Amino acid sequence: MSEAPTLNMADFDPQDLALEDIDVSQRSIWIHDKKMSFFERLRNEAPVHYCKDSEYGPYWSVTRYKDIMEIDCNWQDFSSEPAITIVEPEEDFPLPMFIAMDPPVHDEQRKTVQGSVAPANLKLMEETIRSRTQQVLDDLPIREQFDWVDRVSIELTTQMLATLFDFPFEDRRKLTRWSDVATGDEESGIVESEEARQAKLYECLEYFTRLWHEREEQGERNDLVSMLAQGEATKNMTPQEYLGNLILLIVGGNDTTRNSMTGGVWALNQNPGEYAKLRNNPGVIPNMVSEIIRWQTPLAHMRRIANKDYVLDGQTIKAGDKVIMWYLSGNRDERSIDRPNEFIIDRDKARQHLSFGFGVHRCMGNRLAEMQLRILWEEVQKRFHMIEVIGEPKLVPSNFVHGYTEMQVVLHSH
Amino acid sequence: MDNLVPGIDADCGGECSCATCHVMVNADWTGIVGEPNEAEDSMLDLNPERATNSRLSCQMTVSDNLDGLIVDLPEFQF
Secondary structure (H helix, E strand, C coil): CCCCCCCCHHHCCHHHCCHHHCCCCCHHHHHCCCHHHHHHHHHHHCCEEEECCCCCCCEEEECCHHHHHHHHCCCCCEECCCCCCCCCCCCCCCCCCHHHCCCCHHHHHHHHHHHHHCHHHHHHHHHHHHHHHHHHHHCCCCCCCEEHHHHHHHHHHHHHHHHHHCCCHHHCHHHHHHHHHHHCCCCCCCCCCHHHHHHHHHHHHHHHHHHHHHHCCCCCCCCHHHHHHHCCCCCCCCHHHHHHHHHHHHHHHHHHHHHHHHHHHHHHHHCHHHHHHHHHCHHHHHHHHHHHHHHHCCECEEEEEECCCEEECCEEECCCCEEEEEHHHHCCCCCCCCCCCCCCCCCCCCCCCCCCCCCCCCCCCHHHHHHHHHHHHHHHHHHEEEEEECCCCEECCCCCECCEEECEEEEEEC | CCCCCCCCCCCCCCCCCCCCCEEEECCCCHHHHCCCCHHHHHHHCCCCCCCCCEEEHHHCCCCHHHCCCCEECCCCCC
């Protein structure tokens, strides 16, 4: 970082800053929810934008839908190694995981676990997911304020994860904690220090190593731990690589769907006309699910490193440069999406959004996520006239996980 | 894709980058349709339900000699 005092982005209107001074990674604009106006300026005036200095060092921001797609699909020129978020990995604590590897190793490891959330397997899970969703919703109080994030979003996604790992059900909130710790840091208030973070992740590794040993000899089972312990491409992983891939699967299945479960309620509250549409036509739910996932964009970015000099929109990205694809911005790009700032549950081509990424790293749990959200809304609509949000939800202070730590609601029955 | 065939989602809009337009080409047609290209092959490869006659429909160029083409859809899209 430079010696010069850093401008606090949140104190400015983005139009009042020189383009070269804009740093969209800066936490202040995420905490104060001002990032969208900064992204709009970059999309219009500097769609491939270089920030020469930030908390994370220099980086390029790519903010338009089509440009993001071009990079996401080009793994040959843009590497996912050694990490896929803007934060540099800790040198003494590397966490190798297949999302942060390039082909061919990526493909081999991914194929080992892909089957667990592939569509054929989902059909077998649908009834379990539905009955659990019913149970969670039936236990909620009516006309009494509670936190939707904790009681519904976290509970449902954590139960799902426990099932995928065949993880001891009574310990399932450990998964939630490990997920939060994995993407958190001191400044986010989630952990006290980097040491505390690593200690917590070792606890995760220790717990899962026990499960690994139990299952490596148990014959074929279709939980993720057994798949990793028995898969040709993964059975000889180092403990650190096992931990890395666990974190990937835990965060991938947890922080994402959780925040879409909350974000959908928030979006409908801000758009009463859309809520009315939903009440009149529950058949719109599958389309609405895609729109919620676009509108929320639960992971705001992914990062790549250029393998060679590459020209995009007239800018030359140099070999070795860090490139951030801001999915959250691409999903608001008026060049590719009609009225992108509006939440429209019966939108045309709602499936065409960036939230799952594109190319070989595309989200492998996309169909599971859509199914969980579809079932949630089908069951919600059977039970409640409205989920009323009280006040404003609290945001996760992160430029990666775009979500909520708390959202108070009151339920109204039909 | 533009005709919105149910079961062919094509989330990426035809860019060979989501594998949601997966089809299985009828045996009588595989020779005419041909093999997947390299990028298509790597996307198909991620799908556990890939078969020897799998193609991504967005990567097949429509022409007169494909008139009458028969494909099967997978039970679920990727």
